[in-house]
Amino acid sequence: MGKSVFIAEKPSVAQEFAKALHVSLSRRDGYLEGGDVIVTWCVGHLVTMSYPEAYDPNLKRWSLDTIPFIPQEYKYEVLPAVKKQFDIVSSLLNREDVETIYVCTDSGREGEYIYRLVRQEAKVTGKKEKRVWIDSQTEEEIQKGIKNAKDISEYNNLSDAAYLRAKEDYLMGINFSRVLTLKYGRNVANYLHEDRASIAVGRVMTCVLGMVVKREREIRAFVKTPFYRVIGSANLEGHKFDAEWKVSEKSKYFNTPYLYNDKGFKDKEKATELLNFLSDPLPQTAVVESIERKKETKNPPLLYNLAEIQNECSKLFKISPDQTLNIIQELYEKKLVTYPRTDARVLSTAISKEINKNIAGLRNFAPVKEFASEILEKESFKGIEKTRYCNDKAITDHYAIIPTGQGFNNLGSLSQTALKTYEVICRRFLSIFYPAAIYQRVAMNLNVKDENLYASFKTLADEGYLKVAKNSFSKASKSSKSEEDEADEDINDTAFFELLKKIRKGANIDFTEFNIKEGETSPPKRYSSGSMILAMENAGQLIEDEELRAQIKGSGIGTSATRAEILKKLETKKYISIAKKTQIITPSLFGEIIYDVVANSIKALLNPELTASWEKGLTMVANGDITADEYMEKMNAFVVRRTNGVKMLNNQGMLYGLFNESAKNYKK
Structure with missing residues (x-):
């Protein structure tokens, strides 16, 4: 019987596979071997695409005469820094006594690409190749992945999309x-008084810029507009509350030009x-x-995917998406959470059936152990597969990021931020096994001289999942309200709320004073590193509402695996700045100049919908909906057309005016 090679993406993962195999293995140079088993590893990418000069030495010199450059057949080469490991891996894959290769690189498009390039350059033939697909690095999951490994040909579409x-x-x-x-x-x-300037653009990078x-x-273009609201103060049996004037059809201001909106005036004179x-x-x-009384329910949010947890950590800890990804990767490698690079926010049917194991493990994590115990005791995990938190159709490669319920021996080696991030993931996970939070809301309209005053109050009647959701490290703070419920007054005074319940239509309430409250319109917010990740996920729209985000279908800009790297690249190239303390993103003068160059040459690169459509096309290739040849034909035509278009332009002089406009906003 021939030997089996298990090839992982990096040494640490290979080590976990070696442990899970329960075979006595000896360490060799670049691999482990024992009995019928060999375990080896890449160190990330071992192979890369060759630069144009590998096709023709004359292409090393940049010239308008040699572009567009579209190879008929692409060339690849081994990265010099890792040639030694490539040679070791290549010789192992081609050994005569090796019968089966188990591909254990990361379960996703990039992991598939890493192995396929190695296989291609090592010229591997005549071996059985099986793909191991896992959602966590626990021993149980690795063993299951090996047992259920499919023939590599079943992942050819994914490989095509990767290439x-x-x-x-x-x-x-x-x-x-x-x-x-x-x-x-x-x-x-x-313009910048530099010796030279290289203009680096990319499909995703330029769109984000x-x-x-x-x-x-x-x-910059935003002009603040003041507006004035009239607020009445009332007294209800000793309890004071405010009500806001709101225009109604009876009002003498109805349909007049004096209004800023239905709650305020453009001029203080009219408010007075x-x-x-x-x-x-x-x-x-x-x-x-x-008077209207109703119950409102707030359901537990969907689980975390990578974009959601990157946004959360940006808000909570003011860390970059790249730092968050490193933390989640560490938690994954220490067996604490499932696969990080996922776009899904739900569970699969398969994991739902044994989710009690993940919950049971969390009894070993102090901040959430009481909740895990309560869920198991009440068996509220049963039937989770019939809820919105489980949806096989919403999963491409992996389900949401959840705790494995294992790896607790590694907690001591985590940084404080990593430990807090783990807690955040655990709480979000356990929340879905609790009922919705229930609020009681009272809204009333009051008439004074045919003018309408509006007051709205709410109180938490049943905290439901909210008791799990609050992090142990969080400071007590008022939650930020959305525009539509900013008028709602949160009432913790039970006696007052009981009083409000008794009020009937036609009742009289005395107002003791009226005041003017001045406000002003707000400019759009700058992106933070976290909100940018969400905007990228939603093809250029910053959708802050969780429920709405869940309904948005389709591919975003970049992928969960690449978005953090794109932001890092833009910062490294000095196109943008990301404030360390706040994670707020601003462009540099250089970045604005590059933007103006692109906007006046290849404007399509700035279009989020177009960039997302390329990503969607790759997903369609991976799903087998279109062929790689169809996709490549469109891509080649796009590149040729746009490159030739730029060659014909003669608009350099016009750009100086645009550069000057941007430069006004930067100190010299």
């Missing part, structure tokens, strides 16, 4: 960066006029025209 993604980035990077640098690099360098610059320019009218005389008796 296409690399070719796409290569073609756009080589052709667009070269044509823009050749065409505009001297102009940019002269565009989002940052557009937002910054919206903020209303205030004087309502205050004559004081106290002023109002009649309750309508």
